Amino acid sequence: MTRHTRVVVIGGGQAGLAAGYHLRRRGLDFVILDAQARAGGAWQHAWDSLHLFSPAAFSSLPGRLMPHQPGETYPDAAHVVEYLRDYEQRYELPLHRPVRVRGVHRNAEHLRVETDSGTWRADAVVSATGTWWRPFLPAVPGHAVFRGRQAHTVRYRGPEEFAGQRVVVVGGGNSGAQIAADLAPHTRLTWVTRHPPRYLADEIDGRALFDAATARRRALDAGTGDTGGVASLGDIVTVPPVREARDAGLLKARPMFTRLTPDSVQWADGTRTEADAVIWCTGFRPALSHLAPLGLRGPRGHIPTYGTRAADEPRLHLLGYGDWTGPASATLIGVGRPARDAAREIAELLGT
Incomplete structure (x- = not known):
């Protein structure tokens, strides 16, 4: 079965929800395909003691402040999951789950999104699958012989x-x-x-990190030099x-x-x-295997982009993978701005 929509968003975590919010504001027809069985993105799989780096009011997606968690300055992962569940319900975002995307293909007329529950034809695609699903393990000698x-x-x-x-x-x-x-x-x-x-200095939290990442991106775009961004702070x-x-x-x-x-x-x-x-605790790589049929991979596994738009496929936007897809775009507070920009560019491309 093949279904049609203007935009397919792949991933129902924080980046996918932010994209959905701005696509809805643009009046575009879209769906969000989420491989997870429940709301909450990667946060539902985090360790029990994980807390955000910023207070709730500074950890919000566009349009809806995260409520304060009683007794906590920095909300825990369970609070974030509940916030994301409420967010998608509040804005009645069209989520389909669990749906696993197998591959995105292209021709002159549309992008074809193949899933384990059928095919979608779309005029544009937003990939928002994050990095949690591709953990990185360094190649250390003896890895295979360790008995623990x-x-x-x-x-x-x-x-x-x-x-x-x-x-x-x-x-x-x-x-x-x-x-x-x-x-x-x-x-x-x-x-x-x-x-x-x-x-980092004890008084610094995610608010300062977002400001530092944004200042770095602006400096690079203006050609005034690299400020170092978050890495300059610690x-x-x-x-x-x-x-x-x-x-x-x-x-x-x-x-x-x-x-x-x-x-x-x-x-x-x-x-x-x-x-x-x-x-x-050695980090992650972008989860982009579903985009392999497009043949867009560049250095370090990244797809070259202009902002969030793929350099060699203007109908594809990448959102939430790190600074290369928008300053602090892998954070709750940071993903809103590149999501807004992606929705605007898609609307312009589709003439709406």
Whole structure:
């Protein structure tokens, strides 16, 4: 069965909902195809103690402020899931789930979106699948011989399943610091980072990060030089659990090891630390396999874009994958502006 619509949005997380909000304001006919069975995007799969970097009022999608979570300055993941569920219902966004997109194909007249429940023909497509579904694991020697448990951030839920164990957490970003802080009181923790941890000043949260990312994008667009953006401020936002663990002396990072052995991690000088588990907080890559039939991939797996629009396919927009698709577009507060720009360009392309 083939169905027709003006715009197909692929992904029903925060980026897809922001796109839907602005497409609705433009009066465009569209659908949102979400592979998840329930509302909430990747947030419904996050670890239990995960909190936002910003207060609720500064973590909102366009048109609807996130309500305050009682007792919390920084809302937790469950609060975000509830907010996203309310958001899609409030704006009556046309979500279809669970629908998994297998591939996007093109011809002169339209883009064809093949799914596990049929085909859609569209005049434009917004890809908003994010990165959570493509966890990155570095190629470390000995990875296959280690007998303990190995898990990426996406599989971590809480410290209970690691209580009393020797756990190595790898990663010097926010996920690594938050999970290390979560585990420190309950395990024999070893925290490993490629570079010494760079904490942002305690008073800085997601509001400042969004401003820094926006200023960098404007400077680059104006040709006035690279301000460094968020990276110039540091790598780790000191949310309360991280700050408390750091100040208690529980977050002492060691440099990256060079290999795994069957029962330990080992450094270049031969020293070893025995380990029952290794948690890889090593980031993600864009989840873009559904766009492979278009043949648009560029360096580092990215698709070259002008703003959110694919450079070699004007009917395709990419939203929410990081700064290369809009300043801070992978954040709740940051995705609204590029979503608005994408909807405007689509409306102009379709002559509406």
